[in-house]
Amino acid sequence: MRPILLQGHERSLTQIKYNRDGDLIFSTAKDQIVSVWYSANGERLGTYSGHQGALWTVDVNPTTTLLATGAADNTIKIWDVQTGRCLKTWDFPTAVKRVEFSEDGTLLLAVTEMRMGYLGTVVVFPIVNDVNAPQADTPVLRITFEQSKGTVAAWSALNKHIVVGHEDGSVSLYDSKTGEQLANEQIHEPDMLITDIQMAPDRTYFVTASKDKSAKLVETSTLKVLKTYATDTPLNSAAITAKKDFVILGGGQEARDVTTTSAREGRFEARFFHKIFEDEIGRVRGHFGPLNTVACHPQGTGYASGGEDGYVRVHHFDQPYFDFMYEVEKMTRNQQIV
Amino acid sequence: EDELEATMANKEVVEYRMRLLTEWRNWRERVTEELMIDREAYGWKPPVEEEPIEDGEVVE
Numbered sequence: 292m293r294p295i296l297l298q299g300h301e302r303s304l305t306q307i308k309y310n311r312d313g314d315l316i317f318s319t320a321k322d323q324i325v326s327v328w329y330s331a332n333g334e335r336l337g338t339y340s341g342h343q344g345a346l347w348t349v350d351v352n353p354t355t356t357l358l359a360t361g362a363a364d365n366t367i368k369i370w371d372v373q374t375g376r377c378l379k380t381w382d383f384p385t386a387v388k389r390v391e392f393s394e395d396g397t398l399l400l401a402v403t404e405m406r407m408g409y410l411g412t413v414v415v416f417p418i419v420n421d422v423n424a425p426q427a428d429t430p431v432l433r434i435t436f437e438q439s440k441g442t443v444a445a446w447s448a449l450n451k452h453i454v455v456g457h458e459d460g461s462v463s464l465y466d467s468k469t470g471e472q473l474a475n476e477q478i479h480e481p482d483m484l485i486t487d488i489q490m491a492p493d494r495t496y497f498v499t500a501s502k503d504k505s506a507k508l509v510e511t512s513t514l515k516v517l518k519t520y521a522t523d524t525p526l527n528s529a530a531i532t533a534k535k536d537f538v539i540l541g542g543g544q545e546a547r548d549v550t551t552t553s554a555r556e557g558r559f560e561a562r563f564f565h566k567i568f569e570d571e572i573g574r575v576r577g578h579f580g581p582l583n584t585v586a587c588h589p590q591g592t593g594y595a596s597g598g599e600d601g602y603v604r605v606h607h608f609d610q611p612y613f614d615f616m617y618e619v620e621k622m623t624r625n626q627q628i629v
Numbered sequence: 630e631d632e633l634e635a636t637m638a639n640k641e642v643v644e645y646r647m648r649l650l651t652e653w654r655n656w657r658e659r660v661t662e663e664l665m666i667d668r669e670a671y672g673w674k675p676p677v678e679e680e681p682i683e684d685g686e687v688v689e
């Protein structure tokens with residue numbers, strides 16, 4: 292599995308997203324640049340310039356026509372993917388830490404930070420999937436966090452619910468129409484930040500990553516923890532692979548400790564766990580700093596990681612990856628064939 | 630004796646994993662069915678027509 296090294300960012304990566312077809316990768320970094328790359332060969336198609344602060348988050352809609360970005364300049368921007376034109380800017384009093392389109396692309400959620408006397412929020416905007424149409428000026432929903440601030444959020448299936456990961460290690464489920472909190476569960480260790488939430492393809496379950504050195508697989512409708520993946524390092528990101536029953540975790544020691552820590556001791560590796568059996572089955576080295584973000588190819592043919600070192604590493608899986616099976620998986624496959 | 634113990638331990642691990650696999654597949658079957666019913670009730674259509682991504686499918 293020979294990675295392709297994408298060099299173009301000058302500061303640490305913050306988020307990576309594949310588009311629905313998996314032929315493009317969008318990346319954001321603290322250098323204020325949004326990049327788009329061909330996933331097959333790592334060639335950079337272009338950049339989206341306009342933000343005045345570190346980029347925290349990116350997402351692309353299902354038709355790969357609109358791109359959303361959120362930044363430390365307290366704005367969300369919507370871009371025409373093809374031309375790079377900025378179509379809309381929404382201003383907030385604080386930084387925008389996460390954006391995500393709903394599965395049908397008609398809604399966009401954003402998590403804004405709690406700072407300078409402002410409470411953290413989740414806002415939802417209606418989205419018109421037309422690069423020539425005006426977008427709404429105001430959100431249709433605003434959820435304010437009175438207690439622990441939200442750090443990450445994601446849509447459930449059919450846009451029914453919004454799942455929010457909090458600073459205190461809990462996860463909340465909100466009604467996306469009314470903003471009512473339906474459930475709140477202490478999924479991770481208390482006061483251990485949830486750093487990432489990524490949905491399964493059908494959004495019936497999701498994976499969380501946390502500074503408590505674990506990742507959890509959680510049922511969306513009930514917030515019941517289905518699986519736990521324990522590691523020895525704080526986690527920044529977790530992703531679910533298509534085709535194979537794996538999850539990929541990325542993390543490493545904090546950036547402030549990196550100068551006094553060797554790459555080996557920093558554990559800057561992507562870790563592969565079996566989704567069902569919870570066993571670690573492999574690691575991929577390469578980054579020279581913590582992995583801040585991991586994303587899986589939507590067709591399950593590879594993954595990409597973005598590091599504190601400023602690099603994106605794109606991996607295309609070899610045949611042995613697809614051949615790997617536990618004995619019980621082989622047994623049940625044979626039973627199914629018979 | 631060691632060999633017997635190893636065989637027994639291995640058998641236990643296999644049985645444990647088999648149980649996990651069965652539980653997972655049963656759960657997936659249930660939630661997938663519920664999702665289909667929900668999608669039908671909502672009149673849901675995929676935003677982009679394409680081959681469905683199967684969960685846990687093995688590529689040969």
